[in-house]
Amino acid sequence: MLDILSGVVRLQSEGRDVVLATLIAVEGSAARDPGAVFAVGEGGEFLGAIGGGCVEPALVDAAREVFRDGTARHVVYGYSDRDAVNVGLACGGTLTILLDRPGRAYCAELERTADELVAHVVRLDGERIGARMAIYPDRCYGTLGDSTLDGAAARYARERPLRDAVQVRLEGASVFIAPRPIAPQMYIFGALDFVAATIDIAHFLGYVVTLCDARSAFATKERFPNADRIVVSWPHEFLASAPIDERTAIVSFTHDEKFDVPLLLEAVRSRAGYVGAVGSRATHARRSEALRQAGMTDAEISRICAPIGLDIGARTPEETALAVLAEIVAIERGRSGGSLARGSGAIRGRSRT
DSSP states (O other), X not given: OGGXXXXXXXXXXXXXXXXXXXXXXXXXXXXXXXXXEEEEETTSXXXXXXXXXXXXXXXXXXXXXXXXXXXXXXXXXXXXXXXHHHHTOOSSOEEEEEEEOOOHHHHHHHHHTGGGOSEEEEEOSSTTTTOEEEEOSSOEEEOOSOHHHHHHHHXXXXXSOOOSOEEEEETTEEEEEEEOOOOOEEEEEOOOXXXXXXXHHHHHTTOEEEEEESOTTTSOTTTOTTOSEEEESOHHHHHHHSOOOTTOEEEEOOOOHHHHHHXXXXXXXXXXXXXXEOOOHHHHHHHHHHHHHTTOOHHHHTTEEOSOSOXXXXXXXXXXXXXXXXXXHHHHTTOOOOOGGGOOSOSSXXXXX
């Protein structure tokens, strides 16, 4: 919801009612994960997407019903349903969607305090279906219709490190909890010219990008205007105190052992989900021997993706960036990065967890 919230607030501030269609459950294949939102304004305005274009026309019709009677409701589209065929849902999945009319005051408050938000919650059943509550570290805004349920939902959201939206049953009620998205970190080491393309594509994937180099003449905002942060430091010293979790990507473009060896020693022993290093096969063989001499085990060396990137024959900076980011996504999704046309099984990988 947060990604289209400003548009919803704008429509409401202009006096137009809005129906939100929230994807609350997916079975099988689908274009989006639970939490995706499609908004319909009473003047025919559309914001966001749920089904990649296949279910949105049907949701517009369903939203008109909500505008008419003011009642929140669920709609379900499954592959075997006639409605699914009519809307073009041929992916084989089943989508459960809640349609409701969020209050103007609630949406305005959510937009104003989005940076403080822990999660937002919507009730899925009972007389108060569609009731919403915003959860913050020390308070809540709105209500799900019952103070005991409000407290249970707040505790659930605050006590669990949620990264994906979840449907849970609390105090006898079904609720949908969507955490505030927290952008993953990417740490790039080595202020080479072609790193700029990697920064740009990483932003498209939602990363907050920090560029680090020990050479102040190279690590400048003028050379890398799109980096979220530029740090002049020895790479391993910066990484030792940088926040790292399983979604963090560490990318070394230095291909210089005096930087790479201490950096990679720090990186492979961290929680980072991806560690990659630029260099030819011969360069990586020499680097691996230097890492062994520094105390790294073969199992730790195997964590390093080097030569970096998927095998797409990359030559230009943009192609190299594409190969690197594609490898990061593949590893995060639990995939090898091969061609779908030559593979089998599910097309979509695991969710970001």
